[in-house]
Amino acid sequence: MAIGTIAGLSYWYPGSAEPALREVSTDLLDGLTVVAGPSGGGKSTFLRVLNGLVPHFHGGSIAGRAWVLGSNIVETPTRNLARSVGFVFQDPELQTVYNTVDREVAFGLENVGVPTRLIAGQVQEALRVAGILHLAGRTVRTLSGGERQRVALASSLAMTPRLVVLDEPTSQLDPDGASLLLAAAARLVDEGRAVIVSEHRLDRLLKLATALLLIEGGRVERADPASWRPSSTASTPARRASSGSEMWSLDGVTAGFNGQPVIEDAHLAGRSGEVVVLNGPNGGGKTTLLRLIAGSLAPLAGTVRRRPGRIAYLPQNPTALLHRPTLRAEVKLTLERSGDRERPEEILDALGLLHVADRYPRDLSTGERQRAALAAVLPGSPALVLLDEPTRGMDVAARDALVGLVTRLRGRGAAIVLATHDSDLTLALADRIAHVASGRVRETPVAAVQK
């Protein structure tokens, strides 16, 4: 059954001559609809049309018609669509209003004037459907990323929307957190709601999907979820370079904050021409380990050794780095500082960003911004490369480009450390794997992960 119709819809962001959506015409169906396509293709913009954030929140101009659950999107403000269309965003940290779980879930109900006596019951039901009844009463800041994202899901479910839209909801979650969230989303379909989800981790979702929308260059096409597969080549294990001398080491290192250890008694080392992958759950200590290796964090005990040389470090929120007027200028800045004789276009080409080289980096899509930040830190020949969740929000093609780039840096003799949840990236690049969980670091054979 169709729950909405979009006909000849085009949309331009404020100040943009190029439309972000071009002549989109499609029906929205009951069940689970998966939205796929390359970064920067218009997925997030399309999803925001469904609850009216585009155009009512973002401005710009719109042409064509869009009806969702009987409401004319072009004429109905988002706040009035909130009861029928729930929306979950990418970043769980940036959608929290209150600091306790119950009140956060109740926020939408308060906004639409649900009587006080009914709120508690609806909150409980939303927590149950999202699979987080056990989190009732908890303080939001004490939750993991996966738990926070399910609180966000419960917050939108509390208003009993007929349609739930999820915009890359697992991009910042570890595999366990992502699995739980996607399972909760799948349960919504069983309960009779329509779910539209944009994701890069498609394998499991495609098996459950009733419809698939492919979005690229602002155009939307329908495809059969049973037969469609991503067109990009899969990441294949790259050639292992012979590793050189020891570049960095942690010897009995304990580290943490306010006297509370986050990493305890860690022993680990890496060589030039070698890729060490750190995996493990959110909050396990991977970022702390990277900061220790980089020298940004002093250990509470033990010794950190590092041979001199340029360090390329991609932080967990990489787009925070971007501040130059163009992406080309960002790359140039790093090259000038490092003294490397390389043209900015080389790395931009390697990461598939040449066509946006003269754009303002913060105007790019989430996936493109991630690659832009990589381009800003990785040009030239760094001696030590530290990347924190480098494939966050990336499509398969972009991940393949990253694999190529890291392989090249490894070939030039860089020592590389990746903190990642991405098993495909791990399989493609890892020479060694260290599992980091609850502050403990334990080496895992690569063969075990391949199995």
Next chain:
Amino acid sequence: MNARAVAAWSATCLVIALSTANPVYKSLVLAAALTTLAAGASLRRIRGLLMAVILIAAFTTLLNFISAHLGATVLFELPPQIPALGGPYTLEAAAFGFTGGITIAAAILSAAAFSLLLASHEVVDALPSGLSRTGTAIAASLNLVPAVASSFIQVTEAQRLRGWRPRGPRSWSEIVVPVVLTSIEASIQLAESMEARGFGSGPRTTAEPTRMRRSDWLMVAAAALALALFAISRAAGWAADWLPYPRLTAPPIDLRPLVACVPLFTPALLWRLGR
């Protein structure tokens, strides 16, 4: 603890601390605020605030000491030819500055009860319905503070590793610009999330209407009692002001205004009894 009761107590502390120039009564207010915060929040949580308050108080004392050049008890002198700094440095100027420091510390710690002892929704619930939407927006934006702080650390670390070094005010743009831009983007995303959940669609309700319990009424009564007794003490001339100039003397102390300040310790007591 009810936010309205905390508001009554905070307001009383502020009025008493700001209405007298006597450092003894100001110190008593400061002690009440400090014990209340220590009882309601862990010492670890208030450690950062305490450090900031101590620094501000020390700065206030120092500023008056080096700029006032008044008073009879001269500790040392700098040649008068030195602009602004030249002249006598006196014990009285230091004492007056110290009193200012106590005032600021008492005011900050009294007001800090709102953020340290209450959850953001408790503050919003206590607001009159007309201010509910504004209060919610403020509560939501306060949630961004930790994100902005962590983004500052991340950007500084990452830019350092990218070759940035602090070389004069202009070089800080590489840190400040990304942090500001990230904060603005975070605010926009939060606003988007609030809009998507119907914020601003009409009159709001609340999941937990504010209810005053017996302990809350006790706190309000204690604040009212302290305010009334101190006002009477001021009117009757028992809570006399004090000025260290021209020569430093001990501040006048009267038992009645001291007793008036004692009820300000009620929340600390209630907190301890409630545990």
